Amino acid sequence: MSDNTLYLRREKRFLVLLGIICLALIGGALYMQVVLDEAPCPLCILQRYALLFIAIFAFIGAAMPGRRSVTAFETLVTLSALGGIAAAGRHVWILAHPSDSCGIDVLQPIVDGLPLATLFPTGFQVGGFCTTPYPPVLGLSLAQWALTAFVLTAVLVPACIIRNRRKPY
DSSP states (O other): OOHHHHHHHHHHHHHHHHHHHHHHHHHHHHHHHHTSOOOOOHHHHHHHHHHHHHHHHHHHHHHOSSHHHHHHHHHHHHHHHHHHHHHHHHHHHHHHSTTSOOOHHHHHHHHHTSHHHHHOHHHHSOOSOTTOOOOOBTTBOHHHHHHHHHHHHHHHHHHHHHHHHHSOO
């Protein structure tokens, strides 16, 4: 087995792990919504979409046969993470400045008009406000945890690409 194949397999395993983590985070969000009765705001829903896109692109990328196709999906993963950074960053800002609002009147109909809100309303319909202070998890708000996850994804996926492309073949 060549080094090229070994590095590509490592990238694919990383993508599968990333996809599983993203689905687990969505599952955790659904648990908090359904069991703990913590209603999601528009920015929470946008973060769920970003996680879902990361998972989908990661799984598709892991199934691709060649290096270029894997890299293309890793790029889509990174772009999805950047979208998640925007949503989570705004959410962190709003939680730090509760006098601001997430614009539920503006964002709510847009987010509720997205396709998954119709297909899976429990998981993708707005039910709360961005300023609602839910209990922190290990000292950080959910928005801060989401921001951390998106930043790590946006940094680690390109770093993985660069590291593996610099290896001598």
